[in-house]
Ligand SMILES: [Fe+2]
Ligand SMILES: [Fe+2]
């Protein structure tokens with residue numbers, strides 16, 4: 001039986017795929033002040049336009065799915081800041097990376113081309129080779145919605161800026177944007193409620209409730225598919241971690257199998273492993289890639305990543321105990337971990353094995369400040385962690401007993 005055939009447990013019935021995806025999209029929207037909701041707002045505007053166009057439910061579902069992950073190809077803060085410029089010159093790299101990531105999942109492959117073309121200009125040479133009506137309609141919609149959002153200035157009251165935003169967009173109608181869509185935007189945005197929705201704290205609820213009956217119900221396969229996609233996004237943040245999440249998932253699942261977890265639990269361990277660093281996208285590139293030791297202030301920023309892993313997974317409605325297994329991987333049995341400072345009485349076997357799997361995988365990888373370590377050095381560190389009361393000795397024993405097998409598995413990851 002392969003992992004994909006196993007059951008992970010069905011998420012709560014009230015949880016829609018819209019809600020799951022809109023919550024996971026939070027991890028694409030970290031900025032220095034905390035969480036932005038760029039993907040949620042772009043999806044909302046896109047759906048308003050799709051609705052006004054009278055698109056079918058299947059087409060609206062495609063607009064939603066592509067919109068909520070449209071910048072999946074952006075993992076670095078540097079690139080994110082260039083895309084914030086209204087007239088960004090060369091947006092193509094993240095379109096291609098997003099296309100490649102989505103194509104690798106069965107759930108999102110059908111909308112990969114929309115993501116590829118979401119910066120295509122109406123009357124220009126685009127890298128996709130398309131222009132005008134050859135550009136998929138959903139991509140034209142998302143492009144327009146995306147640029148409206150980039151113009152939205154958070155420090156100015158939303159209803160004071162709508163005229164300026166619409167004027168800036170109108171100047172590019174027929175050149176950058178589909179002129180018919182620009183007219184439609186002017187029409188739908190004459191309602192104050194359109195703008196108020198965009199800045200509303202209830203936006204996630206509005207998106208979750210959006211009627212998209214053609215979307216597949218959330219099930220184990222969907223959860224695993226999305227976990228693989230987000231693992232790819234997280235790992236793309238740095239060349240040093242290009243297989244980290246998959247490596248942790250693989251090691252954690254191996255430990256779980258040996259420790260007697262049920263088949264269903266092993267599959268949940270895999271999902272938790274794939275998503276354990278979901279909050280890593282909250283850490284600026286210069287800190288993650290720093291070649292020397294971190295300052296206390298920089299380390300404080302690193303410590304926030306598992307806080308976000310936990311709360312994004314809870315918000316997404318991930319079945320228990322996935323959020324805890326994923327997010328407690330820097331907690332220690334002796335209470336010296338972070339960010340929740342849990343201790344042995346609060347750390348379940350799933351959390352304990354994730355901590356060991358994460359450290360094991362990280363030590364094997366090259367880092368900006370050191371090369372990957374050989375086995376004797378890793379074994380020594382693991383034993384020290386047990387002696388200091390940080391790691392569970394049973395889990396470390398299982399790891400060491402499976403060392404050769406884990407090395408073979410690791411070698412299969414590209
Ligand atoms: Fe983009
Ligand atoms: Fe965007």
Ligand SMILES: [Fe+2]
Nearest residue numbers: 276277329330
């Ligand atoms: Fe981590």
